[in-house]
Amino acid sequence: MRFDLPDPASAATTFAALAIAFVLGALIGFERQYRQRTAGLRTNVLVAVGAAAFADIGMQLSGVEGATHIVSYVVSGIGFLGAGVIMKEGTNVRGLNTAATLWCSAAVGACSGCGLPVEAVMLTVFVLAGNTLLRPLVNHINRLPIDERVTExxxxxxxxxxxxxxxxxxxxxxxxxxxxxxxxxxxxxxxxxxxxxxxxxxxxxxxxxxxxxxxxxxxxxxxxxxxxxxxxxxxxx
Missing domain, CATH: 3.30.70.260 (ACT domain)
Structure with missing residues (x-):
């Protein structure tokens, strides 16, 4: 097996992709850690960086086609990780939002690894908005009494x-x-x-x-x- 020295430009691109995934994953993970969720800062960072690394490998080996194949596997594979944080307690199911956040963290990493930093940043903003700005609305809806005439x-x-x-x-x-x-x-x-x-x-x-x-x-x-x-x-x- 022969090891070639990395191309400086390629190594810089990889470092940038991983760094972007790390920072954005940390932003998402900080919000989860602050709310004491199962998957917090480190988990979201690792998911984002891992997805970025896999996408970057695909880009380097086979270009856009290789990245597409690997991203498809990341999308399905992250589901197993998300399933691990979903818990059923009686009639209550917990962890669905955390699992969805992990899925989005993987998407952020995949965007970073594929050379789409702007898209990764935009996705991070929307994920944070979904987990923070929508919280007061969700709490308000949950406190409303059940209307038997319209609620299944x-x-x-x-x-x-x-x-x-x-x-x-x-x-x-x-x-x-x-x-x-x-x-x-x-x-x-x-x-x-x-x-x-x-x-x-x-x-x-x-x-x-x-x-x-x-x-x-x-x-x-x-x-x-x-x-x-x-x-x-x-x-x-």
């Missing part, structure tokens, strides 16, 4: 019944909701004791009319064996 959500109709009449109550619950054309995904037993049993009919995620659900609850409370009835709504994941 998960609805549950709860009934508390006498233990000896659970079977009849289950049938009455299903019949009441089917009459309103609300499909039922499942009927769960939430709690069970010698005194009472709580059932919950889980509807298929959809939109619903609060007035219709209120009428259904009032109708169910008139059924034999049902002590109380109510309904709840939560966002889908």
């Amino acid at each position: 959500a998960l609805y549950r109709v709860h009934v508390v019944a006498d233990p000896e009449q659970v079977s009849d109550v289950r049938d009455a619950l299903a019949a009441e909701l089917e009459a309103l054309n609300y499909p039922i995904r499942d009927i769960e037993v939430l709690s069970e004791s010698e005194e009472q049993v709580e059932l919950a009919a889980v509807l298929v995620p959809t939109t619903a009319e609060p007035d219709e659900l209120e009428r259904a609850v009032l109708s169910l409370e008139q059924q034999p064996g049902i002590r109380s009835a109510t309904w709840t709504v939560s966002t889908t994941t």
